[in-house]
Amino acid sequence: MDVWLQWAMGPLFWTAMAFMVLGLVRHVGLTVWGSFRAYRRAGDKRFPVGKLVGSTLHWLVPVGKVRNRGFFSLTTVLFHAGVILVPLFLAGHIQLWRAGVGITWPALPNGVATTLTWVVIATAFALVVQRAGAKDSRALSRFQDYALPLLIVIPFLTGFLVMHPAWNPFGRDPVLLVHVLSADLLIFLVPLTKLSHMILMPFTQLVSELAWHFPEDAGSRVGVTLGKENEPI
Numbered sequence: 001m002d003v004w005l006q007w008a009m010g011p012l013f014w015t016a017m018a019f020m021v022l023g024l025v026r027h028v029g030l031t032v033w034g035s036f037r038a039y040r041r042a043g044d045k046r047f048p049v050g051k052l053v054g055s056t057l058h059w060l061v062p063v064g065k066v067r068n069r070g071f072f073s074l075t076t077v078l079f080h081a082g083v084i085l086v087p088l089f090l091a092g093h094i095q096l097w098r099a100g101v102g103i104t105w106p107a108l109p110n111g112v113a114t115t116l117t118w119v120v121i122a123t124a125f126a127l128v129v130q131r132a133g134a135k136d137s138r139a140l141s142r143f144q145d146y147a148l149p150l151l152i153v154i155p156f157l158t159g160f161l162v163m164h165p166a167w168n169p170f171g172r173d174p175v176l177l178v179h180v181l182s183a184d185l186l187i188f189l190v191p192l193t194k195l196s197h198m199i200l201m202p203f204t205q206l207v208s209e210l211a212w213h214f215p216e217d218a219g220s221r222v223g224v225t226l227g228k229e230n231e232p233i
């Protein structure tokens, strides 16, 4: 078991981290390059920069959305708070970083981390139920929309069991192994799934604005594609 744990916490973890970082850098590179090309070809090069920055910030902190679908918005804000804060600021994790690479930063009190852990577990299930229960969300959903929140529950639940042995009906090591393997899998999946929105989210407003700035000859090219180049627009 020791060998498996060392492998999962060592080589596998670092491979997953490298894969995630390189994958996200690639996503950003392709998005910036695509935006630059779209801007160069755009017929109308005027951009409402202030409005774009405003709507980007608005979507990064979606407080206004809480008014529209209150319960869903609250669930997703709480879910994101726990998913971001616990892995990054758990004292046990920071200790591993200090032991591994010598860096350290302030930690959340363990009690707060445990509360957030339960918040994530509860909100992950709530998100899946709310998605499946709403007709419009269900129609737009893919397999990963249901699978990812449930997969995210695994490292949170197993992490809780590792930190609270009185609740753990299994041995510490097998649960820790499942914890680290599920976390490694999630890290691998970041650039391959919608989890990549963690880095692409700030670009979405820019990209959708650019998408409406068609190249000057776009109309005639659509006409040619449809075989209607001689018809009046």
Ligand code: HEM
Residues within 6 Å of the ligand: 008, 009, 010, 013, 086, 087, 090, 091, 092, 093, 096, 110, 113, 114, 115, 117, 155, 156, 157, 158, 159, 160, 161, 162, 163, 179, 180, 182, 183, 184, 186, 187
């Ligand atoms: C997606 C990434 C991860 C998430 C979401 C996550 C989440 C958690 C949670 C929720 C806890 C328990 C917190 C509590 O109940 O207060 C925990 C504990 C722990 N995690 Fe993770 N974890 C992740 C990645 C990792 C990785 C990659 C490792 C090892 C390389 C690791 C090692 C540990 C250890 C050793 C503990 C117990 C800490 C202690 O006993 O003080 N975790 N984790």
